[in-house]
């Protein structure tokens with residue numbers, strides 16, 4: 001492993017910055033509960049939902065899935081990081097993004 005650069009921040013070049021986002025093992029996404037990062041939370045407005053599945057397809061964390069038994073979408077908040085993409089992509093505004101804890 002290379003030595004960690006230790007010099008004033010304004011003297012560090014981009015080539016010396018430590019790489020981030022390194023995946024050390026395949027298939028480890030389940031180990032990281034990205035929901036703990038969340039400051040915003042999507043709220044499902046079921047009565048407006050037309051079951052187009054767009055939110056399911058667009059969620060980068062696979063935190064939304066269709067519940068066939070109850071004919072609705074369900075969120076897994078352990079992995080939803082609150083990015084708001086689902087709300088942005090929903091064609092009928094059936095998802096509202098609110099402050100966490102609201």
Ligand code: SF4
Pocket residue numbers: 042058059060061062063064075079080081082083084085086087
């Ligand atoms: S807010 Fe982002 S991470 Fe959470 S369910 Fe929507 S698209 Fe997925």
Ligand code: SF4
Pocket residue numbers: 048049050051052053054055056073089090091092093094095
């Ligand atoms: S994108 Fe909106 S309308 Fe489509 S399934 Fe998701 S919540 Fe329902």
